Amino acid sequence: MDDIVRQAIAKWPNVPHCYGWLGLDARGSWYMRDDRVQAAGPFPHAKGAVLRHAKLIDFIHRNYERDDAGCWFFQNGPQRVYVELEAAPWVLRLAGDGQVETHTQRRVQVERTLVDEQGRLFAETDAGLGLVHTLDMHVAAEWVDSGRWQPETIAARELPERFGFVPSPAAAKPGTHAAAAR
Incomplete structure (x- = not known):
């Protein structure tokens, strides 16, 4: 996990988790899923917009982890963004x-x-x-x-x-x- 992420967690420890907004497909591509996409159905039926920004993808990769319940997430500063998985983590x-x-x-x-x-x-x-x-x-x-x-x-x-x-x-x-x- 990046040091800047650890610092953000320490500074803002009670930021609510985010659900449904990020998906990982069977080819390793990340998808951003806004309210409209989420309303259209579950991932991967409704995927959303594929992420293409290399630095954002690298940041996600460095901060991609699993919680104790088996849910995978991206730690985005103080906020956990839980990942919808098409096939596997x-x-x-x-x-x-x-x-x-x-x-x-x-x-x-x-x-x-x-x-x-x-x-x-x-x-x-x-x-x-x-x-x-x-x-x-x-x-x-x-x-x-x-x-x-x-x-x-x-x-x-x-x-x-x-x-x-x-x-x-x-x-x-x-x-x-x-x-x-x-």
């Missing part, structure tokens, strides 16, 4: 040299791999669960063919509970319209 990029990196450029170690009923390939890593980026499926296929990876079958609906993440903190937050609809 991490989107993984694979390199031909065997390295695996998250969408935030964090190197990770793969502990096991899983494939869901849609054919999506996930990896359990030392940082948590990640979805393999679609552009890297050719590398993943080579790793599976060589026996380096041996994916287990899993139902997509089981992933959040099994790997301890909350896909929609906004829907899980007590007292919200989305939580009341469940």
Whole structure:
């Protein structure tokens, strides 16, 4: 976490959390979701505007964390901005040299791999669960063919509970319209 963020938290410790305004899609892109987009439906059905500002994205990456309940958030100064996840907390990029990196450029170690009923390939890593980026499926296929990876079958609906993440903190937050609809 950036020092400036820690200082802001210390200066303003009681800033309310923000829900529903930021989404991470299955390709590692961040989406800003204003009131109009949120009213149009849940993420990823209604995505919003893709973020393209490199410095803002780098700031989000440096301050992207998980809380004790399994909700992922971006610490924006004193405010936690909870993230709506399309598939998993991490989107993984694979390199031909065997390295695996998250969408935030964090190197990770793969502990096991899983494939869901849609054919999506996930990896359990030392940082948590990640979805393999679609552009890297050719590398993943080579790793599976060589026996380096041996994916287990899993139902997509089981992933959040099994790997301890909350896909929609906004829907899980007590007292919200989305939580009341469940």
